[in-house]
Amino acid sequence: MNESIRHFINNLKVRNPGEPEFLQAVTEVATSIIPYIESEPRYRNSRILERIVEPERVVMFRVPWLDDKGEIQVNRGFRVQMNSAIGPYKGGLRFHPSVNLGVLKFLAFEQIFKNSLTGLPMGAGKGGSDFDPKGKSDNEVMKFCQSFMTELYRHVGADTDIPAGDIGVGGREIGYLFGQYKRITGAFNGVLTGKGNEWGGSLIRPEATGYGLVYFVEEMLRTREESLLGKKVTISGSGNVAQFAAEKCIEKGAKVLTISDSEGFIYDPAGIDKEKLEYIKDLKNNTRGRIKKYAAKYHCEYFPGERPWKIKCDIALPNATQNELDVNDARALVKGGCSCVAEGANMPCTPEAVAVFNKAQVFYAPGKAANAGGVAVSGLEMSQNSQRYSWTRTKVDNKLKEIMHEIHACCLKYGRMADGHVNYEQGANISGFVKVADAMLAQGVV
Numbered sequence: 001m002n003e004s005i006r007h008f009i010n011n012l013k014v015r016n017p018g019e020p021e022f023l024q025a026v027t028e029v030a031t032s033i034i035p036y037i038e039s040e041p042r043y044r045n046s047r048i049l050e051r052i053v054e055p056e057r058v059v060m061f062r063v064p065w066l067d068d069k070g071e072i073q074v075n076r077g078f079r080v081q082m083n084s085a086i087g088p089y090k091g092g093l094r095f096h097p098s099v100n101l102g103v104l105k106f107l108a109f110e111q112i113f114k115n116s117l118t119g120l121p122m123g124a125g126k127g128g129s130d131f132d133p134k135g136k137s138d139n140e141v142m143k144f145c146q147s148f149m150t151e152l153y154r155h156v157g158a159d160t161d162i163p164a165g166d167i168g169v170g171g172r173e174i175g176y177l178f179g180q181y182k183r184i185t186g187a188f189n190g191v192l193t194g195k196g197n198e199w200g201g202s203l204i205r206p207e208a209t210g211y212g213l214v215y216f217v218e219e220m221l222r223t224r225e226e227s228l229l230g231k232k233v234t235i236s237g238s239g240n241v242a243q244f245a246a247e248k249c250i251e252k253g254a255k256v257l258t259i260s261d262s263e264g265f266i267y268d269p270a271g272i273d274k275e276k277l278e279y280i281k282d283l284k285n286n287t288r289g290r291i292k293k294y295a296a297k298y299h300c301e302y303f304p305g306e307r308p309w310k311i312k313c314d315i316a317l318p319n320a321t322q323n324e325l326d327v328n329d330a331r332a333l334v335k336g337g338c339s340c341v342a343e344g345a346n347m348p349c350t351p352e353a354v355a356v357f358n359k360a361q362v363f364y365a366p367g368k369a370a371n372a373g374g375v376a377v378s379g380l381e382m383s384q385n386s387q388r389y390s391w392t393r394t395k396v397d398n399k400l401k402e403i404m405h406e407i408h409a410c411c412l413k414y415g416r417m418a419d420g421h422v423n424y425e426q427g428a429n430i431s432g433f434v435k436v437a438d439a440m441l442a443q444g445v446v
């Protein structure tokens, strides 16, 4: 690590104690950006990096609600408004017991670069709560969402800050949040994305992150004149991103071997086909059961408490959560012949795991590039809401493909190394940074 990076990170540690995920995300970006900034005095002299790591605003609030027994529960709500240089704040809401300020600052920081890479006019934000929807009744989830929005509504708006879903926040939660926003403000507008098709949502939005991830993988494989046909794919997670990544992989002729949840993973050597995937969707989205039920139904192995990275594959798609793939997992993947890792989740690979991939010249795509399809289609949902019009499925899907192609081209532009290997992480960081930094320069010291 060079001296300027060390100095910058040390300052950051002092200013942001107890936020390891945020430090991890900034360190990863700073390591590729600082050498670039040193060659560009206009960024260095305007202290862009020092400004970009400081959220423009953070809101933290109490979320009291009554459970089904009539008892009072109290959660904590957050919204981190990170950067509005290129557009209104945009980024999801996460409901999970692990949510705290540091986790949301890491996600909001990543969102700056991701949103910039999409080419759409979206700033960056992230929010959520330590509320756990798992095991709660629909009624309890609704009461929580209504209480959460009763405070959040005053900080968001269709032209200022537009939240979406993330872990624990899917169509059901967006519905309850939107209903309460409309009730309080009297306004029916595009304040949230991920809405239902009948009430302002965009076709392809639920599929967008998973589909976009697979489109990005296709772009990576194309540089080696390969395709997904016949490739073995391991996937973690079984939520929104994992389900639609699996769906697109199956459609492209790949064999999906694994899927997981926070309790373990299933390994289906015959491959998860369309019908089995429909079962997973029903299990996770409707009956809200655990993935081990799949193993019982389809007579395959279930590995409690484990992650799927020891299974031999060509392509690995971590789609669950941050730091779910560590250095030992990375070594096992390389040993098993995996040649491409693309992140559907945000920061699922630890820095040590990424180093293993780079050393072995495994294609590695960071989430801010590979999973940007979700926020990109959220941006398209905002455009449709402004037009008060709905685009066809084909139109949105084609736009998504175009955007993933462009993001891949940006990664090549700034990430191609002297030996021909592509460092997608460096490419995504620098490319995402330049647009935001130039906007910040143009707008003065604000």
Ligand SMILES: NC(=O)c1ccc[n+]([C@@H]2O[C@H](COP(=O)([O-])OP(=O)(O)OC[C@H]3O[C@@H](n4cnc5c(N)ncnc54)[C@H](O)[C@@H]3O)[C@@H](O)[C@H]2O)c1
Pocket (backbone or CB within 6 Å): 165, 166, 167, 168, 169, 170, 209, 237, 238, 239, 240, 241, 242, 260, 261, 262, 263, 319, 320, 321, 322, 324, 344, 345, 346, 371, 372, 374, 375
């Ligand atoms: N939904 C989107 O549009 C979107 C866009 C970009 C990135 N992401 C990222 O993708 C990841 C998954 O999000 P999602 O929207 O699919 O959420 P989801 O709530 O639909 O699914 C999350 C999945 O992760 C699993 N999981 C959660 N914590 C875990 C843990 N500690 N260990 C193992 N598994 C765990 C859950 O069981 C579930 O299968 C997150 O990192 C999210 O930030 C989502």
